[in-house]
Amino acid sequence: MxxxxxxxxxxxxxxxxxxxxxxxxxxxxxxxxxxxxxxxxxxxxxxxxxxxxxxxxxxxxxxxxxxxxxxxxxxxxxxxxxxxxxxxxxxxxxxxxxxxxxxxxxxxxxxxxxxxxxxxxxxxxxxxxxxxxxxxxxxxxxxxxxxxxxxxxxxxxxxARFRLAAGSRRKLLEMGLRRAQGPDGGLTASRYTHIGGFDLTSNVLAGYLFGIPVAGTMAHSYVTSFSSLEEVWPQSLAPANGDLDSTDPVDLVTLSRGWLGRVCQLLGVEPDGVREGELAAFLSYAIAYPRNFLPVIDSYSVASSGLVNFCAVALSLCELQYKPLGVRLDSGDLCRQSVEVRRAFRACSDHFSVPAFMSMIIVGTNNISEHSIQELNEKENEIDVVGVGTHLVTCTLxxxxxxxxxxxxxxxxxxxxxxxxxxxxxxxxxxxxxxxxxxxxxxxxxxxxxxxxxxxxxxxxxxxxxxxxxxxxxxxxxxxxxxxxxxxxxxxxxxxxxxxxxxxxxxxxxxxxxxxxxxxxxxxxxxxxxxxxxxxxxxxxxxxxxRGGSSSSSSGGDGSKILLAN
Amino acid sequence: MxxxxxxxxxxxxxxxxxxxxxxxxxxxxxxxxxxxxxxxxxxxxxxxxxxxxxxxxxxxxxxxxxxxxxxxxxxxxxxxxxxxxxxxxxxxxxxxxxxxxxxxxxxxxxxxxxxxxxxxxxxxxxxxxxxxxxxxxxxxxxxxxxxxxxxxxxxxxxxARFRLAAGSRRKLLEMGLRRAQGPDGGLTASRYTHIGGFDLTSNVLAGYLFGIPVAGTMAHSYVTSFSSLEEVWPQSLAPANGDLDSTDPVDLVTLSRGWLGRVCQLLGVEPDGVREGELAAFLSYAIAYPRNFLPVIDSYSVASSGLVNFCAVALSLCELQYKPLGVRLDSGDLCRQSVEVRRAFRACSDHFSVPAFMSMIIVGTNNISEHSIQELNEKENEIDVVGVGTHLVTCTLxxxxxxxxxxxxxxxxxxxxxxxxxxxxxxxxxxxxxxxxxxxxxxxxxxxxxxxxxxxxxxxxxxxxxxxxxxxxxxxxxxxxxxxxxxxxxxxxxxxxxxxxxxxxxxxxxxxxxxxxxxxxxxxxxxxxxxxxxxxxxxxxxxxxxRGGSSSSSSGGDGSKILLAN
Structure with missing residues (x-):
């Protein structure tokens, strides 16, 4: 790559x-x-x-x-x-x-x-x-x-300290470019944090110049740029395992709306609180990248909108034989939310018999410090990948x-x-x-x-x-x-x-x-x-x-040998 | 420039x-x-x-x-x-x-x-x-x-905060290049700290690219590289106001050794503790740059060596009608030392009738923070120019x-x-x-x-x-x-x-x-x-x-308007 x-x-x-x-x-x-x-x-x-x-x-x-x-x-x-x-x-x-x-x-x-x-x-x-x-x-x-x-x-x-704090299991993503000391500070940070033990960077130029694996899917702005399902275009997606000639594309919007109702029921979520724009954003992204679906789910509310919208789109993708990757959490109590998200994934997997939901990853990225990474070892959580920006590249400590x-x-x-x-x-x-x-x-x-x-x-x-x-x-x-x-x-x-x-x-x-x-x-x-x-x-x-001497020469030291002329 | x-x-x-x-x-x-x-x-x-x-x-x-x-x-x-x-x-x-x-x-x-x-x-x-x-x-x-x-x-x-803390009188010198986030971090720091109120930078490239006035004379390594007066070459300097044809160069080493004795006596300093290498370094620099003499005087001990060596060389320069600039202090209690240095300058001025010693500047540069600059307003001190590196460019706070x-x-x-x-x-x-x-x-x-x-x-x-x-x-x-x-x-x-x-x-x-x-x-x-x-x-x-509405369009909001298909 x-x-x-x-x-x-x-x-x-x-x-x-x-x-x-x-x-x-x-x-x-x-x-x-x-x-x-x-x-x-x-x-x-x-x-x-x-x-x-x-x-x-x-x-x-x-x-x-x-x-x-x-x-x-x-x-x-x-x-x-x-x-x-x-x-x-x-x-x-x-x-x-x-x-x-x-x-x-x-x-x-x-x-x-x-x-x-x-x-x-x-x-x-x-x-x-x-x-x-x-x-x-x-x-x-x-x-x-x-x-x-x-x-x-x-x-x-x-x-290296973040890596020691995180243990060897969790993946670490560097994403500090915007907070570094200018462009070169950001590039230097991407390069040397990879050397120090980070797995991935968000910095494209660092990927290009140094071969570091790059990662990233979407920002909140992508989600908030959508307001209605009418903005989803195209609306259909061909199943993964068919080829385009023989398998008709399926209307993913309709499919997801169907799943959304069932997910809301399963998870006890009030459909009135679900954001249509967020669902539209997820659908549009999933249609563009059906094999790389990993949206940020806290643009509005994880519990009452982001999570069910994700599950609805992810279940639709699974139905078409695609394997969604997971979700990103970017605000609030990441540990608590990750546990709730994982619980929802298990419920979907069990209830709808969709085993892909058991291998979904959860990415956490909210102002992570060395201290908060250490907390992951102490508090219950289900975070698989941690994204670190400011505290990593500016070395706040x-x-x-x-x-x-x-x-x-x-x-x-x-x-x-x-x-x-x-x-x-x-x-x-x-x-x-x-x-x-x-x-x-x-x-x-x-x-x-x-x-x-x-x-x-x-x-x-x-x-x-x-x-x-x-x-x-x-x-x-x-x-x-x-x-x-x-x-x-x-x-x-x-x-x-x-x-x-x-x-x-x-x-x-x-x-x-x-x-x-x-x-x-x-x-x-x-x-x-x-x-x-x-x-x-x-x-x-x-x-x-x-003492003012000089070990390898007898003539002159640094010290008290100035002959005063006066 | x-x-x-x-x-x-x-x-x-x-x-x-x-x-x-x-x-x-x-x-x-x-x-x-x-x-x-x-x-x-x-x-x-x-x-x-x-x-x-x-x-x-x-x-x-x-x-x-x-x-x-x-x-x-x-x-x-x-x-x-x-x-x-x-x-x-x-x-x-x-x-x-x-x-x-x-x-x-x-x-x-x-x-x-x-x-x-x-x-x-x-x-x-x-x-x-x-x-x-x-x-x-x-x-x-x-x-x-x-x-x-x-x-x-x-x-x-x-x-700007450092400038507010320092007041408008003191000169501020940025010298953080070596501690910045890589080369570009250093260059960006020099450029924007000048805009924020610093007067000078040590960064030559910033001077070249942005026209910021540059400053700097010597590091401790220059001082410690000398060990004996034999290393001073040439040893003589022509007086400032004569021209080279008509005025014979004067042996600055001999002249300074004479002044050193008198200064030690005036300031009550034991000649045995005076470092010959330091005197050699000051002399050599003064001969190279007689109009820009501003050495760092704490390579060994300000009180028992650096100060008297400076005064001896500076008095020699004054005798030859040059105007030495001052000294830099880079360790220890800058306030206390600056007061002692100023007292010595006054004593030299009075005792030897050398008014140039009344306009000498004292530069302080030891790990200066916003807090230590504020202290300058509260503690007695004689620091005219403050050099700031790490705390300025890395924005420690x-x-x-x-x-x-x-x-x-x-x-x-x-x-x-x-x-x-x-x-x-x-x-x-x-x-x-x-x-x-x-x-x-x-x-x-x-x-x-x-x-x-x-x-x-x-x-x-x-x-x-x-x-x-x-x-x-x-x-x-x-x-x-x-x-x-x-x-x-x-x-x-x-x-x-x-x-x-x-x-x-x-x-x-x-x-x-x-x-x-x-x-x-x-x-x-x-x-x-x-x-x-x-x-x-x-x-x-x-x-x-x-609330999930959209003010400028009646069709579709972000919110609770998803028609569930199921």
């Missing part, structure tokens, strides 16, 4: 290039680039790390997403003549003209990226991406990379992830921001990141080591320090049964060096990555905190650099 | 076409279009209204934005061959092939839009846009128009506006959704919307009338009914001193029929529209509710249609 993959990839890359030109960044990236260039430091090798400081939504984990777009962005990074001319107009007058020639030649051929694979379960404070290369270039990339990772990871994590991009090394020397706010301090130095698994194959600790330390050995105990634990706390000893290197090189020399995975593959990783995580970290409320620790050697570097 | 306006407009239109293709919508728009087409109803004249149901952020008003993009979208609305082929693959099999030919020829030449002008203060339940035209086409536009209006209006309203698009008329007959949830009911019929002003020129009531009613007369009393008031409440009598028609035709016959206004003009409307609003409606907390009312005639239509 989706566009061919190759077409999709090209479309995505083109789209990233158009959506994320190099000017889509903060001005200070260019003022800093100028200052580096002016001081002849622009080509110094530098390393930045991208991470977030706390798990979103008060949860115990996040999912890493957005890497694919980051790679597309890096590959197409280039300033046009117009870009450079605009920059010349906004940078302080008197900037050296040679800087603008430098900008014209910039690309990411000197940049290397090591990254956690897209769709991996990740934790606060673990560096997800390491971006190394010429200082001025890797600095310039900051805002764009953050913009591409932050919301993608946030909304993917949000979707926490509308931003807060990824940051911090300098950790320049010219081989570890760098650190020592903030008065300890949470804003950074972990200096280039690192390797390992995930330690226990004998059940469950991750229990992410370990940050210096990049040139030996890899931890499986079955061999090691000492490490929990990150940002209280001052003076001692090391902890752990013995991993398995050790996984969490990051891999994905970009170097201007090329994507690791095969790009399809949305479908990433979606599978999300579920398998979540599966191995212990339930105590997956609890939606009050999860147990997952341990992130640093090796003894890295701990020593942190201690030294935060 | 900005790109020429004509270039900007073309770029915006191209950008809208690329960002909002007709497929960026919900699938049900197309399934409904098919059902309308199949029933030969697709060309029936229909009227939709766009409105929101409650003012955002618990406030008393909203600002209407996004119209410009809506018009661009309408003008370029057209399905490509690939779009149609994709739709064929996702619509239920067996759809009539002639429908896809119909889709290929679709455009908005039959659509008319009447709208509130962009940048106007508006209230819940007032129909902001009226979209009329062929039923299938105006239905298809729903999701895209909502997507373009919802976030634009929300973030513009949020910005309420991350979606919830605009809806509802059918109000088909073939001249008023339509209504009568929900079991009264808040979800709609006001039927095509309308005119008037804003009534009192003798002080302040709006006090928005009146919805039937479109063919006479316009309310100035100075003549009229009766009306407050919208959604308690059942049975009587009419109220009001006498407007002035009557303003709130909407105007902006699109018809495929053309934009009202001159598009620049972002700058819309920004001015916002402020003048807000100015006339009575303070009681502008209070950020617990505002007095603005009255929205319906005319007596419209009230009668609501009553009749909600």
């Amino acid at each position: 989706a566009a061919p993959i190759s077409q999709t990839c090209a479309a995505v890359e083109r789209s990233v290039r158009e959506r994320v030109p190099p000017l889509l960044t903060d001005l200070y990236q260019f003022t800093m680039a100028y200052a580096y260039w002016r001081a002849d430091r622009h080509n110094e090798p530098a390393v930045f790390e991208l991470f977030f400081r706390s798990n979103p939504f008060g949860g115990g984990f996040s999912l890493f997403s957005g890497l694919h777009d980051c790679l597309m962005f890096l590959r197409s990074f280039h300033l046009t003549e117009e870009d450079v001319e605009y920059l010349r107009s906004v940078l302080p007058p008197g900037s050296d003209p040679a800087f603008f020639s430098f900008l014209r030649g910039l690309d990411c051929s000197g940049v290397t990226v090591r990254s956690v694979p897209e769709g991996t379960v990740v934790f606060a404070r673990v560096p997800l991406m390491e971006v190394s290369g010429p200082l001025a270039v890797v600095q310039l990339l900051e805002t764009s990379l953050l913009c591409l990772v932050n919301y993608a990871s946030l909304v993917c994590s949000n979707a 926490q509308p931003s992830l807060g990824c940051v991009y911090k300098l950790v090394e320049v010219r081989g020397r570890p760098r650190m921001k020592v903030s008065e706010d300890p949470q804003k301090s950074t972990v200096p130095g280039r690192k390797c990141v390992y995930r330690l698994l226990d004998s059940q194959g469950q991750p229990f600790l992410d370990l940050l080591c210096l990049h040139d330390e030996p890899r931890p050995q499986e079955g061999v105990s090691l000492q490490c320090y929990t990150l940002w634990q209280e001052q003076g706390a001692g090391p902890v000893t752990v013995t991993p049964s398995r050790v996984v290197s969490l990051r891999q090189e994905v970009y170097s020399h201007g090329q994507i060096t690791h095969p790009l995975r399809s949305a479908h593959e990433v979606r599978q990783s999300v579920q398998s990555s979540l599966k191995t995580l212990h339930p105590r970290h997956k609890r939606l409320q009050d999860p147990e905190e997952y341990t992130v620790a640093v090796s003894e050697k890295l701990h020593a570097v942190i201690t030294e650099v935060s | 900005a790109a020429p306006i004509s270039q900007t407009c073309a770029a915006v239109e191209r950008s809208v076409r690329e960002r909002v293709p007709p497929l960026l919508t919900d699938l049900y728009q197309f399934t409904m279009a098919y059902a309308y087409w199949r029933a030969d109803r697709h060309n029936e004249p229909a009227v939709f209204e766009l409105f929101f149901r409650s003012n955002p952020f618990g406030g008393g008003f909203s600002l209407f934005s996004g119209l410009h993009d809506c018009l661009m979208f309408l003008r370029s609305f057209h399905l490509t061959e690939e779009d149609v082929e994709y739709l064929r693959s996702v619509l239920p099999p067996g759809s009539d092939p002639a429908f896809f030919s119909f889709l290929r020829g679709l455009d908005c030449s039959g659509v008319t839009v009447r709208s509130v002008p962009e940048g106007t203060v508006v209230f819940a339940r007032v129909p902001l846009m009226e979209v009329s035209g062929p039923l299938a086409v105006v239905q298809l536009l729903e999701t895209s128009l909502l997507c373009l209006v919802n976030y634009a209006s929300l973030v513009c309203s949020n910005a 309420q991350p979606s506006l919830g605009c809806v698009y509802k059918l109000v008329e088909v073939r001249g007959r008023p339509r209504m959704k009568v929900s079991e949830d009264p808040q979800k009911s709609t006001v039927p019929g095509r309308k005119c919307v008037y804003r009534l002003l009192d003798s002080q020129g302040q709006p006090f009531l928005d009146l919805l009338c039937l479109h063919d009613e006479p316009r309310p007369q100035e100075g003549v009393s009229l009766q009306c009914y407050t919208l959604w008031q308690e059942q049975g409440a009587g009419p109220v009598t009001v006498t407007p001193s002035r009557v303003v028609s709130l909407r105007q035709e902006v699109y018809s016959h495929g053309q934009i029929t009202h001159p598009l206004r620049s972002a700058h003009e819309v920004r001015q409307s916002v402020q003048s529209s807000l100015k006339t609003l009575h303070p009681r409606h502008k209070r950020l907390q617990d505002p007095e509710e603005y009255t929205v009312a319906v005319s007596e005639k419209l009230h009668a239509v609501i009553t009749e249609v909600s």
Whole structure:
């Protein structure tokens, strides 16, 4: 049903290039680039790390997403003549003209990226991406990379929480386009909520570009646009199993009116309250799409109109050998109404001997939040498919992830921001990141080591320090049964060096990555905190650099060594 | 400084076409279009209204934005061959092939839009846009128009609240790109927060496309990338007022080290705690941009390092006749720190007789919310410019506006959704919307009338009914001193029929529209509710249609007129 993959990839890359030109960044990236260039430091090798400081939504984990777009962005990074001319107009007058020639030649051929694979379960404070290369270039990339990772990871994590709350049985439909932060926000939401565990989207462009299954039938406006059965045209429908030449079409209006009387009697509904316009809308839709009949039944009143109108049309379709799909509820108490609707379906099935009524689905779509999905596990209900919009795409519980991009090394020397706010301090130095698994194959600790330390050995105990634990706390000893290197090189020399995975593959990783995580970290409320620790050697570097020293050079630190001239 | 306006407009239109293709919508728009087409109803004249149901952020008003993009979208609305082929693959099999030919020829030449002008203060339940035209086409536009209006209006309203909280004196800088819902979310945020009252943006592309003034100097990474004064190169700077041939450059490193000693002594700061790397970073930046010196001074410690390093470099610049701009604070207690910084500036000015230190600005940028801006009015502080990111662009207090698009008329007959949830009911019929002003020129009531009613007369009393008031409440009598028609035709016959206004003009409307609003409606907390009312005639239509009748046709209603065949 989706566009061919190759077409999709090209479309995505083109789209990233158009959506994320190099000017889509903060001005200070260019003022800093100028200052580096002016001081002849622009080509110094530098390393930045991208991470977030706390798990979103008060949860115990996040999912890493957005890497694919980051790679597309890096590959197409280039300033046009117009870009450079605009920059010349906004940078302080008197900037050296040679800087603008430098900008014209910039690309990411000197940049290397090591990254956690897209769709991996990740934790606060673990560096997800390491971006190394010429200082001025890797600095310039900051805002764009953050913009591409932050919301993608946030909304993917949000979707995963909705999926955990819903359990694996219920289908989840994303329908947030109209409430997102503009067109691209909506498209990004559709894409990453699918990766995070949603089954379907209402967003047609997301279906086209990313091959996500699309769904949807009708809005209330369709129902209210009808006022009389005279508007139903054509009025007849050929039976499903006959072919058009041999089987005469049947007048569905007359047939349904017949069924309506019997249904009203069966369900004890007063015929006077049944809306004719609603019946006309259902009939007209059923004649257009006899195999896809799933109307919204709360435009007026479910109990006194929508439900009996649906049953009447659905029974008519069944009589013609079609299989109606079900109904959508979009207001009021969804749980209670779904139970009443199911009861009516059973009554129809029993009374009229129509077994198709036993497999009808009920879709619920009224302002669904993570909390209301959890309620579905506690309150009696018969909802099979849940449609989620606003709370999913705007991430109401926490509308931003807060990824940051911090300098950790320049010219081989570890760098650190020592903030008065300890949470804003950074972990200096280039690192390797390992995930330690226990004998059940469950991750229990992410370990940050210096990049040139030996890899931890499986079955061999090691000492490490929990990150940002209280001052003076001692090391902890752990013995991993398995050790996984969490990051891999994905970009170097201007090329994507690791095969790009399809949305479908990433979606599978999300579920398998979540599966191995212990339930105590997956609890939606009050999860147990997952341990992130640093090796003894890295701990020593942190201690030294935060005191103002520099571990890999004896000449000059950051600190108290300024000789005052006066 | 900005790109020429004509270039900007073309770029915006191209950008809208690329960002909002007709497929960026919900699938049900197309399934409904098919059902309308199949029933030969697709060309029936229909009227939709766009409105929101409650003012955002618990406030008393909203600002209407996004119209410009809506018009661009309408003008370029057209399905490509690939779009149609994709739709064929996702619509239920067996759809009539002639429908896809119909889709290929679709455009908005039959659509008319009447709208509130962009940048106007508006209230819940007032129909902001009226979209009329062929039923299938105006239905298809729903999701895209909502997507373009919802976030634009929300973030513009949020910005206006920040502006109200900050007062008119303080400058406001938007810097949320990295925390927005992807690239376009960030761009939309920059654009509409400027319209809502922000002065500056950090987003370079927003500056390029929309002519918004851009600002920014350096991040912490710039500061932490330096570790020693040896990295400062060049080390010298020519005085501002000399020309390069006649005045020898001065060694700024030596000069600043001299000033540093004196500043430490003056401010009682221990020289041992001063970071050499930070001084190097400030010097290097000052040499690159001597006229734009505004460093971030909290990379290590404001009190024991950043402040004295700044003063030392700034005093050196002053000695060379440059005028440093000020400092940025990005962590900790901004109010307290700004007071300490200002005190230090005064001390330097007095002690060293450097008056430039009296006009230095202090920028604060640490996780600023509406609440923390309000605090600036209550706590002692010296912050001149406030930079806002996350809370502004993600609209943390309420991350979606919830605009809806509802059918109000088909073939001249008023339509209504009568929900079991009264808040979800709609006001039927095509309308005119008037804003009534009192003798002080302040709006006090928005009146919805039937479109063919006479316009309310100035100075003549009229009766009306407050919208959604308690059942049975009587009419109220009001006498407007002035009557303003709130909407105007902006699109018809495929053309934009009202001159598009620049972002700058819309920004001015916002402020003048807000100015006339009575303070009681502008209070950020617990505002007095603005009255929205319906005319007596419209009230009668609501009553009749909600009972299931139809006011303009005697044949057939929505309701209890189905002749049961059995």
